[in-house]
Each structure stands twice: as structure tokens, then as C-alpha cells.
Amino acid sequence: MRQLSVSGERPAVLLRAFRSGTIPSGDLPELIAFAWTHDDSPTSGVSQAAWIEVFDRAGFFTYPLVSTGRPTSPVTLYRGSTAERLTRMSWTADRNMAVELGARHTRWGRTWLYEATVRPDAILAYLERRGEGWTVIIDPTGLFKIKRSEELLPR
Numbered sequence: 518m519r520q521l522s523v524s525g526e527r528p529a530v531l532l533r534a535f536r537s538g539t540i541p542s543g544d545l546p547e548l549i550a551f552a553w554t555h556d557d558s559p560t561s562g563v564s565q566a567a568w569i570e571v572f573d574r575a576g577f578f579t580y581p582l583v584s585t586g587r588p589t590s591p592v593t594l595y596r597g598s599t600a601e602r603l604t605r606m607s608w609t610a611d612r613n614m615a616v617e618l619g620a621r622h623t624r625w626g627r628t629w630l631y632e633a634t635v636r637p638d639a640i641l642a643y644l645e646r647r648g649e650g651w652t653v654i655i656d657p658t659g660l661f662k663i664k665r666s667e668e669l670l671p672r
Contacts, residue, residue, distance in 0.1 A: 527552040528563040535571050542574065546642070550580035553654070554646045565606055569656050572641040579643040588637040594653055596633070597669050599626045604657040608635070614650045619669040633663040 531552040534540050540548060549571060553559045560568060577587040594608035597619010609615050615630055622628045639659020646652045 526562075527556050528559045528568075532563050532567055532571065535574070545571070545575040546578040546580050549575055549642070550644050554644055554652070559607075560605055565657065568606060569641070572654065572656075575642070577640065577642065581645060583643075585643070587640055591634045591636055592640065592653075594633055594635055594655070596631045597628060598622055598631060599628050600665075601626070603631055603663070604660065606641075606654050606657060608633070608653045608655055609650065610653060611650050616669060617672070618649070620672040623669060623671045628669040630666045630669055631663060632666060633660045635659045636661070 531540075531548055534548075535545075579585060592610065594610055595612045595615035596603065596605070596608045597615045597617070598605065599622060602622065602625065609618070612630070612632075619628050619630060635653075635655050636659035639656040640653060641656060642654040644652045644654060
């Protein structure tokens with residue numbers, strides 16, 4: 518899978534390989550984590566619906582592997598985002614991380630810190646992102662009790 522090293526193309530290459538059936542199921546978590554965490558906007562070239570299809574096939578996972586299972590009750594998560602990008606798949610349980618990452622999104626417009634609750638079955642994976650902490654990948658249909666708080670400014 519040398520092609521996965523091409524910056525900006527990782528999600529699309531992964532999706533093509535997934536749909537062609539050339540990825541063994543056991544390799545999916547590592548390949549998903551690589552494609553997702555090495556792309557600043559993995560849902561730009563691959564739709565959320567396609568990503569959910571891939572995550573569903575992999576089943577819930579953490580990468581790297583830690584001894585935790587899918588939560589059994591609703592979880593509070595945070596996202597720094599513009600209103601238009603609010604229902605994307607990347608969230609975090611760390612409020613400070615959401616503020617820091619959200620400040621990067623100010624180039625797309627006014628950015629806010631959002632807090633939401635997500636159903637446990639909508640949590641697809643926990644991915645450690647290049648020294649930035651854990652990203653919680655969700656199916657956005659599982660979000661509820663979304664609250665907007667402070668406006669985020671560029672840093």
C-alpha cells in the first residue's frame with residue numbers, strides 16, 4: 518500500500534482499496550488511523566457516509582490499541598468548528614484540545630467551541646493524533662444536546 522503515503526490522497530486511496538476488497542479486515546484499524554490522522558480534513562475527499570461504511574466494517578477500535586471498549590453510556594465531547602462544519606466526525610473529550618484545534622479552523626469563518634453529548638453506539642473509534650491527544654471519531658447522527666459556547670480566535 519505504498520500509495521497511502523501520498524499526502525492529501527490517503528483517504529481516497531484507502532476507500533478505493535477498501536471497496537475493491539484488497540484490505541484484510543484485521544488491517545483496517547491501522548490503515549484507517551494512518552489515513553485519518555495524517556490528513557487535516559479526511560472528509561474533504563471522502564464523504565462521511567463512505568467513512569462510516571469503512572468504520573462500520575472495522576468495528577469499534579482504538580489506535581494505538583488500548584484496553585478500553587466502547588463506552589456504555591452517553592459521552593460529552595467537544596469540537597472547535599464553524600457552524601457549517603459542526604457535524605463532522607472528529608470530536609475530542611478534551612476541551613482544551615478542541616479549543617486549540619478549533620483556532621486552526623478560523624480561516625473558514627467564525628469558529629466556536631461546541632459541546633455535545635453522543636450516544637455510545639455512535640462512537641466509531643478513538644485515534645491518537647500525532648501528539649495532539651485522542652480524537653473521538655463519531656457518526657454525527659448520534660449527537661444530541663449540542664451547545665455553542667465561546668468564540669475561538671486565531672492563534
